[in-house]
Amino acid sequence: MYFTNVIQSEExxxxxxxxxxxxxxxxxxxxxxxxxTLEPHFLDTSVYDQMVESGAAFGRExxxxxxxxxxxxxxxxxxxxxxxxxxxxxxGWNSWWMDPCSQWGDANIMKPGxxxxxxxxxxxxxxxxxx
Numbered sequence: 001m002y003f004t005n006v007i008q009s010e011e012x013x014x015x016x017x018x019x020x021x022x023x024x025x026x027x028x029x030x031x032x033x034x035x036x037t038l039e040p041h042f043l044d045t046s047v048y049d050q051m052v053e054s055g056a057a058f059g060r061e062x063x064x065x066x067x068x069x070x071x072x073x074x075x076x077x078x079x080x081x082x083x084x085x086x087x088x089x090x091x092g093w094n095s096w097w098m099d100p101c102s103q104w105g106d107a108n109i110m111k112p113g114x115x116x117x118x119x120x121x122x123x124x125x126x127x128x129x130x131x
Contacts (some may be wrong), residue, residue: 029126033119034058044068052076076115087111102103
């Protein structure tokens with residue numbers, strides 16, 4: 001019943017269930033790996049560097065079509081305008097006129113990029129602090 005009266009209850013529901021479950025309560029780490037600020041209310045280009053350095057995998061709250069979303073696509077995901085985020089499965093040639101992901105190789109290949117490495121460091125630090 002509590003979550004029917006909470007704003008954005010979906011953001012805390014599963015955390016609460018896991019932390020209150022006898023099976024999982026001693027295995028949960030107190031972090032939602034999300035970058036948030038109180039000022040500015042919406043994440044924008046002024047906090048992009050801090051957001052990236054935080055190692056958080058998620059961020060909130062963004063305004064629709066804000067320039068910071070393009071920065072995340074371009075700088076963090078190496079994603080060109082109107083293109084998918086490149087992965088190890090992209091087998092095409094990368095040039096200004098051709099999307100390397102217009103040709104696919106093995107879609108099951110997983111190869112962590114620099115942001116995945118940063119996220120791994122963040123999770124490792126959380127687990128080190130926890131244990």
